[in-house]
Amino acid sequence: MHDIEANKALVRRYFDMFNSGDLAALPDIVSQDYGDKLEGQASGIEVIRSYLLGLKASFPDFTWTIEQIVAEGDRVAVMNRVSGTHLHDFGGMAATGNRVDFAAFQIYRIEAGRLAEHWEVADFAKFQEQLGASPQATAFKAFQAELPGGKSGAAA
Template identity: 75%
Template sequence: MSDSDANKAIVRRYFEMFNSGDLTQLADIVSQDYGDKLDGQSSGIDVIRGYLEGLKSSFPDFTWTIEQIIGEGDRVAVMNRVSGTQVNDFGEIKATGNRIDFAAFQFYRIADGKLAEHWEVADFAKFQEQLTAKPAASAFKAFQNTLKG
């Protein structure tokens, strides 16, 4: 197995672990100083454990579905769908029972056979809109509408 294939297998294992809700293998997959570059997120395995547990608490059926995965060297890129149903509070958003489904792009760096760093770009505006059932204001949508006129 090539390094790229081995690295993609680690990312797949991480997604499978999260989807199952069993985080007991987290230390086998994620480095102790795991650097999550998501805005506002701190580094460390305990931080990511709390983050993942919080997501599963708010959305017990939260699922990450890999649509495309590409690996090169120590990097793995994933296009995925994120879906689930909010049955408990999510931060300050009270439980809505709403189903969410949006696209995300994950980028991982692998070191010593573990996830070392993570970057993410996701459709958080759609996520917010689906939770609150209020269309999110979007400068880009407004711009597109001006082009149609």
Template identity: 55%
Template sequence: MAALESNKDLVRRFFAAIEAGDFDVFDEIVAEQYQDHLPGQSPGRETLKRYFSGLRAGLPDLTLPIFQLVAEDDRVAVLNSVRGTHRGEFLGIAPTGNTVDAQAFQLYRIEAGQLAEHWEVADFATLMRQLSPGP
């Protein structure tokens, strides 16, 4: 039971680091060869730092509220939202000032006390619609 709680705490710490823009924490909690199974995503901790730096540049008030967190064996599943205000370029889209709020379901694999792998199913259609300039 303690290992499951520790794994959930690791994911909470990861989300908090993203929200705070404290990517140096990744050196401790993310495996160097972190594998993100999102299409087109390259492996590695440094790639992850660049990705989240870009996300926070586009959504500087980014929050990732967690609605559900479930752990089993070496896996932690998370249902969360991605929220923020589009104040910087993101995904090649100029700032719109729009508020975004899209849900995501994520699965992390923990190895040796670090995040080692990640899978995600997210509502990218809603995110892209919310990033679109208004009429």
């Protein structure tokens, strides 16, 4: 039997830890072989430690704000806001001073009282746009522009 409330509390603790910038509790919160399913990211606690420290280095005020949290079995799903100010280099991009604010959806799998796996879908296009990077045009964006009220200004 899974303790749904304990699982949600663990995810809240993870978010609070990241927001504070103090990762000392990371080994108590994530498993040693933590599997982050973000595209191109390897597994392991040291990878996630480096990832979190890198985010905070580039965006010192980066904050994850939980808007909704639900749990079932060993899974916890979170809809959250991500916000912060780009004050130091990030992914080869010099600091812009721009503020970012975008939505993210995460699912965590809990095992033995620790976060074991993580999946995420986030509005990375909005993130890039807010940094001033021109995201590549996509068929979906072109499609959206053609809709009534789209950015092309076409009326229905």
